[in-house]
Amino acid sequence: MILRTDEPSTAMTPAPTRRLGVVRSGQPGPTLMITAGLHGNEPAGVIAVRRFLETFSGSEPGFIGEIAAFCGNVGASLAGKRYLDHDLNRRWSRERMMGLALAGPSDRDREDDEQLALSREIDDTMARARGPVYFLDLHTTSAAGYPFSMIADHPEQRVFALRFGLPIILGLLGQIDGVLLEYLRLRGCICLGIEAGQHDRSSSIDHHLAALRIAVVAAGLLPGDSIPSILDASQDTLRRARGELPLLMRVEDRHGIRPDDEFRMEPGFANIERIEKGQLLARDRKGEIRARESGILFMPLYQGLGDDGFFTGQALATDIE
Numbered sequence: 654m655i656l657r658t659d660e661p662s663t664a665m666t667p668a669p670t671r672r673l674g675v676v677r678s679g680q681p682g683p684t685l686m687i688t689a690g691l692h693g694n695e696p697a698g699v700i701a702v703r704r705f706l707e708t709f710s711g712s713e714p715g716f717i718g719e720i721a722a723f724c725g726n727v728g729a730s731l732a733g734k735r736y737l738d739h740d741l742n743r744r745w746s747r748e749r750m751m752g753l754a755l756a757g758p759s760d761r762d763r764e765d766d767e768q769l770a771l772s773r774e775i776d777d778t779m780a781r782a783r784g785p786v787y788f789l790d791l792h793t794t795s796a797a798g799y800p801f802s803m804i805a806d807h808p809e810q811r812v813f814a815l816r817f818g819l820p821i822i823l824g825l826l827g828q829i830d831g832v833l834l835e836y837l838r839l840r841g842c843i844c845l846g847i848e849a850g851q852h853d854r855s856s857s858i859d860h861h862l863a864a865l866r867i868a869v870v871a872a873g874l875l876p877g878d879s880i881p882s883i884l885d886a887s888q889d890t891l892r893r894a895r896g897e898l899p900l901l902m903r904v905e906d907r908h909g910i911r912p913d914d915e916f917r918m919e920p921g922f923a924n925i926e927r928i929e930k931g932q933l934l935a936r937d938r939k940g941e942i943r944a945r946e947s948g949i950l951f952m953p954l955y956q957g958l959g960d961d962g963f964f965t966g967q968a969l970a971t972d973i974e
């Protein structure tokens with residue numbers, strides 16, 4: 654794979670506030686709701702949202718509906734940390750939100766307060782929606798690699814995701830409990846999670862910005878012919894970032910590991926890569942771990958702690974490739 658070696662340029666000034674911007678048309682239509690900075694060490698999404706909103710006045714011909722963008726974890730973003738007390742993207746459920754609302758301030762940690770404040774904005778946005786609600790959650794990763802998108806494996810979620818040209822991974826969201834994307838999908842939103850690349854690369858901002866420009870058209874807030882050159886350039890940016898990877902892939906298997914496995918990934922794999930049956934993927938104390946089938950390798954574990962060694966799956970056919 655080819656990685657761009659651009660300089661880090663993701664300093665976040667001014668400091669983020671909960672509301673990054675709300676632009677509402679006088680004409681009813683779909684809502685595009687966006688969260689960035691749900692993890693505080695991922696400033697690229699916040700920067701991209703700001704750049705996008707600087708160039709979007711709301712008086713564009715044909716603009717309908719509403720754009721509402723929020724910073725997910727303001728406190729952690731100010732501190733430049735993934736989170737302060739616990740991961741804000743692991744505890745989203747209706748039951749928990751009801752419990753949090755009833756809990757006293759002394760029973761809540763800092764992410765609980767963030768979650769309450771963010772969920773109020775989300776609830777208000779959904780209450781004033783005058784059409785379908787589309788939801789984008791913008792993230793970046795600690796390791797370098799291809800940008801990609803994640804959706805739940807349901808047909809109605811695919812149509813929107815296929816408009817972006819990024820690799821789409823199905824089945825990854827189902828591996829983690831309590832993520833905001835799934836919470837909002839169950840509340841009726843069309844949801845797309847974007848991992849735009851490595852945390853501090855300027856190309857990650859470019860990918861998020863391209864996704865935002867595509868999203869306003871794909872969600873139906875702007876007619877496609879209103880910004881043809883910007884739309885083409887944005888789709889081109891994401892298509893080029895995808896390279897030769899398939900458009901649609903599904904995670905089918907997880908290689909879970911325990912600390913005493915002595916698991917070591919073979920060097921050189923990208924975050925998404927085609928593999929052949931029998932190919933050596935990793936080693937542990939029992940010996941070699943080889944691919945059981947030809948297909949795709951996802952998220953090999955090279956750094957940090959975790960109990961996911963890697964995932965494997967298959968490319969799926971689409972009729973638009």
Ligand SMILES: [Zn+2]
Pocket residue numbers: 691692695792793
């Ligand atoms: Zn994240």
